[in-house]
Amino acid sequence: MRSDARANRDRVLAAAEEVFGKSGNAGSTEEVARRAGVGIGTVFRHFPTKRLLLEATIVRHLTLLAETARARGADGEAGAAFRRTFREMVSGAPAKLALVALLEESADSTGPAHEVEAAAVVVRDAVEELLTRGQQAGEVRADATVDEVYLLIRALTNARGEQVVLDGAVDIVLDGLSPRRSG
Amino acid sequence: MRSDARANRDRVLAAAEEVFGKSGNAGSTEEVARRAGVGIGTVFRHFPTKRLLLEATIVRHLTLLAETARARGADGEAGAAFRRTFREMVSGAPAKLALVALLEESADSTGPAHEVEAAAVVVRDAVEELLTRGQQAGEVRADATVDEVYLLIRALTNARGEQVVLDGAVDIVLDGLSPRRSG
Amino acid sequence: MRSDARANRDRVLAAAEEVFGKSGNAGSTEEVARRAGVGIGTVFRHFPTKRLLLEATIVRHLTLLAETARARGADGEAGAAFRRTFREMVSGAPAKLALVALLEESADSTGPAHEVEAAAVVVRDAVEELLTRGQQAGEVRADATVDEVYLLIRALTNARGEQVVLDGAVDIVLDGLSPRRSG
Amino acid sequence: MRSDARANRDRVLAAAEEVFGKSGNAGSTEEVARRAGVGIGTVFRHFPTKRLLLEATIVRHLTLLAETARARGADGEAGAAFRRTFREMVSGAPAKLALVALLEESADSTGPAHEVEAAAVVVRDAVEELLTRGQQAGEVRADATVDEVYLLIRALTNARGEQVVLDGAVDIVLDGLSPRRSG
DNA sequence: GATGAATGAGAGTTCATTCAT
DNA sequence: CATGAATGAACTCTCATTCAT
Numbered sequence: 001m002r003s004d005a006r007a008n009r010d011r012v013l014a015a016a017e018e019v020f021g022k023s024g025n026a027g028s029t030e031e032v033a034r035r036a037g038v039g040i041g042t043v044f045r046h047f048p049t050k051r052l053l054l055e056a057t058i059v060r061h062l063t064l065l066a067e068t069a070r071a072r073g074a075d076g077e078a079g080a081a082f083r084r085t086f087r088e089m090v091s092g093a094p095a096k097l098a099l100v101a102l103l104e105e106s107a108d109s110t111g112p113a114h115e116v117e118a119a120a121v122v123v124r125d126a127v128e129e130l131l132t133r134g135q136q137a138g139e140v141r142a143d144a145t146v147d148e149v150y151l152l153i154r155a156l157t158n159a160r161g162e163q164v165v166l167d168g169a170v171d172i173v174l175d176g177l178s179p180r181r182s183g
Numbered sequence: 184m185r186s187d188a189r190a191n192r193d194r195v196l197a198a199a200e201e202v203f204g205k206s207g208n209a210g211s212t213e214e215v216a217r218r219a220g221v222g223i224g225t226v227f228r229h230f231p232t233k234r235l236l237l238e239a240t241i242v243r244h245l246t247l248l249a250e251t252a253r254a255r256g257a258d259g260e261a262g263a264a265f266r267r268t269f270r271e272m273v274s275g276a277p278a279k280l281a282l283v284a285l286l287e288e289s290a291d292s293t294g295p296a297h298e299v300e301a302a303a304v305v306v307r308d309a310v311e312e313l314l315t316r317g318q319q320a321g322e323v324r325a326d327a328t329v330d331e332v333y334l335l336i337r338a339l340t341n342a343r344g345e346q347v348v349l350d351g352a353v354d355i356v357l358d359g360l361s362p363r364r365s366g
Numbered sequence: 367m368r369s370d371a372r373a374n375r376d377r378v379l380a381a382a383e384e385v386f387g388k389s390g391n392a393g394s395t396e397e398v399a400r401r402a403g404v405g406i407g408t409v410f411r412h413f414p415t416k417r418l419l420l421e422a423t424i425v426r427h428l429t430l431l432a433e434t435a436r437a438r439g440a441d442g443e444a445g446a447a448f449r450r451t452f453r454e455m456v457s458g459a460p461a462k463l464a465l466v467a468l469l470e471e472s473a474d475s476t477g478p479a480h481e482v483e484a485a486a487v488v489v490r491d492a493v494e495e496l497l498t499r500g501q502q503a504g505e506v507r508a509d510a511t512v513d514e515v516y517l518l519i520r521a522l523t524n525a526r527g528e529q530v531v532l533d534g535a536v537d538i539v540l541d542g543l544s545p546r547r548s549g
Numbered sequence: 550m551r552s553d554a555r556a557n558r559d560r561v562l563a564a565a566e567e568v569f570g571k572s573g574n575a576g577s578t579e580e581v582a583r584r585a586g587v588g589i590g591t592v593f594r595h596f597p598t599k600r601l602l603l604e605a606t607i608v609r610h611l612t613l614l615a616e617t618a619r620a621r622g623a624d625g626e627a628g629a630a631f632r633r634t635f636r637e638m639v640s641g642a643p644a645k646l647a648l649v650a651l652l653e654e655s656a657d658s659t660g661p662a663h664e665v666e667a668a669a670v671v672v673r674d675a676v677e678e679l680l681t682r683g684q685q686a687g688e689v690r691a692d693a694t695v696d697e698v699y700l701l702i703r704a705l706t707n708a709r710g711e712q713v714v715l716d717g718a719v720d721i722v723l724d725g726l727s728p729r730r731s732g
Numbered sequence: 733g734a735t736g737a738a739t740g741a742g743a744g745t746t747c748a749t750t751c752a753t
Numbered sequence: 754c755a756t757g758a759a760t761g762a763a764c765t766c767t768c769a770t771t772c773a774t
Contacts, residue, residue, distance in 0.1 A: 005734095008733090008734085024207075024208075025207075025209060026208065026209070028768060028769085029768075029770090030768075030769090033736095038734075038735085039735040040736065040770090041735050041772085042733080042734055044769085044771080045733070045734075049770080050768095050769060141355075144351075144355060145348070147345075147351075148351040148352045148355060151342050151344045151348055151349065152352050152355065152356075154342060154343075155341065155352070156338050158341055158342075159338035159341075161330070162330075165330045165331055166334065168330075168331040169331045169334045169338070172327060172331060172335065172356065173335075173355065173356055173359050174359070176355040176357070176358040176359025177359070185757095185758090187752085187758070188758055191759085211743060212745090213744090221759075222760040223745090223760080223761070224746085224747085224758095224759065224761065225758075225759055227745065227746080228759075228760095229758095232745080233743090233745090370754080370755095371754070371755095374755085391573075391575055392574065394746085394747060395747075395748065395749090399757095404755075405756040406749090406756080406758095407749095407751085407755060407757065408755055410749065411754070415748080415749080416747095416748060507721075511717060513710070513711075513714045513717075514718045517710045518721065518722070520709075520710075521705050521707065521708035521718070522704050524707055524708075525704035525707075527696070531696045531697055531700055532700065534694065534697040535700045535704070538693060538697060538701065538722065539701075539721065539722055539725050540725070541724075542721040542726070551737090553737070553738090553774090554736085554737055557737080577763080577764060577765085578765065578766090579763085579764075579765090587738075587739085588739040588740060589739085589740070590737095590738065590739050590766095590768085591738055591739075593766060593767080594737070595737095597766085598766080599764090599765065599766090
């Protein structure tokens with residue numbers, strides 16, 4: 001029955017990403033169970049508290065994000081890879097990075113767990129690698145730091161608005177990240 | 184006793200801005216009452232539902248924000264005024280514009296009330312005026328739209344991070360908003 | 367200023383009869399104040415608890431009822447007077463005697479106050495006089511007791527239904543109260 | 550655990566009948582839970598709003614009442630069956646039919662739900678059948694309508710008073726319902 | 733291991749009552 | 754005396770968490 005349990009765990013996590021991604025921390029554990037097609041007890045067997053479920057959801061998402069970033073970064077020219085990945089992280093994962101912000105609302109507020117921080121570091125590292133390669137290729141301004149780029153990604157990820165407006169805003173930011181003229 | 188009531192109303196609003204600004208919609212009305220130093224009944228006398236309290240808090244904040252923007256915009260040279268105001272809106276009002284996003288989480292989800300939308304329009308108008316004047320002075324890129332600029336402000340306002348990182352990110356964005364070189 | 371106070375007291379009582387008559391004990395004291403056109407403080411100055419306001423309302427109503435009964439009873443022939451009064455008490459005072467029942471719902475449930483019982487006794491006495499005179503005139507069955515008649519009045523007073531149905535039911539009861547054939 | 554749930558549901562309904570029968574709509578759901586020996590959450594799991602609990606209580610009571618009426622009505626001679634059932638409905642179910650009246654007090658006041666109305670119709674139908682049979686047997690006055698009889702039952706059901714007085718009042722009413730002499 | 737009924741602390745809201753003005 | 758703002762206990766309802774089956 002090990003595979004059943006594993007399958008249930010995954011369905012719960014997928015359901016949790018939907019629910020928390022849409023309704024934030026206000027999404028209920030029962031809603032997660034319903035969408036996963038399991039009983040509420042099963043959710044709590046795998047994730048003993050709501051907080052842990054939220055953390056696992058975030059870790060899962062960040063891990064997928066980092067993998068995508070690495071895969072994209074391997075392809076082709078450095079500057080284009082950086083910009084493509086920047087765009088994808090912002091547009092392709094709507095409201096998901098926002099999950100991280102939810103942890104801060106969480107009652108006990110003991111800050112993100114180690115596992116979450118570790119996963120976030122992996123994402124940051126992926127961004128860093130893309131950024132560094134872009135800068136070395138002279139396609140991204142040299143004085144931009146990973147922290148700044150990562151903050152911009154997070155900020156835009158959470159922004160709500162029409163797609164065309166968001167795309168325009170990303171264009172502006174990427175222009176700001178292009179190499180400076182004189183010096 | 185009218186002045187007492189008015190004073191209490193203001194204290195409640197100030198407390199609500201703190202509480203909702205920090206904990207989002209998850210912040211409790213009781214916490215607001217506690218911070219305001221009044222009984223729970225007093226909060227509900229002034230704002231019959233939590234939703235209305237949230238809306239009043241947002242309107243108050245947006246109104247102050249618009250006033251600030253207009254005051255700043257009147258001073259001096261157009262491009263500098265635009266950039267100064269952009270910076271102030273992002274840095275000076277941490278996590279406050281985020282309040283607007285909270286309305287979407289609100290249970291009934293009937294969208295923001297008219298008063299809130301009206302207040303948001305006032306802010307957008309203030310931004311628009313600054314943007315237009317900056318563009319006419321040739322200090323801001325001509326193809327940037329208000330919606331894009333407003334989205335960037337909102338996105339950065341909600342971003343969490345160290346002040347120095349945030350400042351750097353704003354620099355990047357303002358660079359992206361500077362006039363394009365050759366067409 | 368004594369007359370002002372007296373006038374306010376009366377307006378409050380009249381408002382209370384409306385409110386409690388319609389909404390029962392669920393009617394709020396503030397609603398009473400609003401209808402009376404006075405502040406909530408004024409209501410509590412005259413009637414220190416809701417319970418006392420309710421009792422005073424009932425006493426007022428019962429007193430008026432008894433007066434009406436006595437006035438009616440003085441007119442004309444005994445049997446007709448009895449029947450006319452019976453009808454009027456049932457139809458003319460819809461939902462008002464029901465107020466008495468509300469006392470039993472009242473939280474502390476220490477039973478009706480002495481004043482209320484005294485007023486109820488006056489009503490019962492008025493009914494008794496009418497009944498006795500009707501019986502002495504041979505127009506009402508001799509074996510009917512005051513308690514039974516009074517219970518029938520109270521029961522029908524509280525009954526909800528269309529007027530024509532209520533009238534028919536009263537006819538049936540009055541037939542039951544007419545002298546028995548072979549007795 | 551299905552049988553436990555069913556048992557709890559029934560205990561809650563029985564407790565609700567007690568509480569609402571005695572204190573009306575003012576009776577609290579917490580009191581119901583206490584009497585049923587379950588947690589407050591259990592009550593709300595079975596009946597998501599107080600209103601629904603009230604309705605279910607009424608439906609249950611009316612259903613039992615109709616069943617009793619039909620069972621009694623099948624036995625023996627028509628006039629006796631009518632009178633026996635009339636007595637039982639009035640005496641055997643003290644303060645319970647009154648529950649129906651409570652719905653009108655209920656906040657939203659959207660009137661009784663369909664289920665409640667349907668159950669009430671069943672009771673009325675049972676009364677109608679007994680009445681018609683009694684009239685056909687010449688044991689009940691021919692001009693009495695179901696509505697009138699049903700109103701009398703409801704009125705007397707709600708009446709408070711000593712048993713012996715109530716019995717006497719019922720005797721009077723049943724006399725009023727006996728066939729008219731020279732009609 | 734899975735299930736879902738039961739639990740009860742906590743949140744929003746109401747309202748009788750008090751008291752400063 | 755009148756007023757109405759302030760108070761807080763109590764109520765309805767939600768939801769994370771537990772546990773018997």
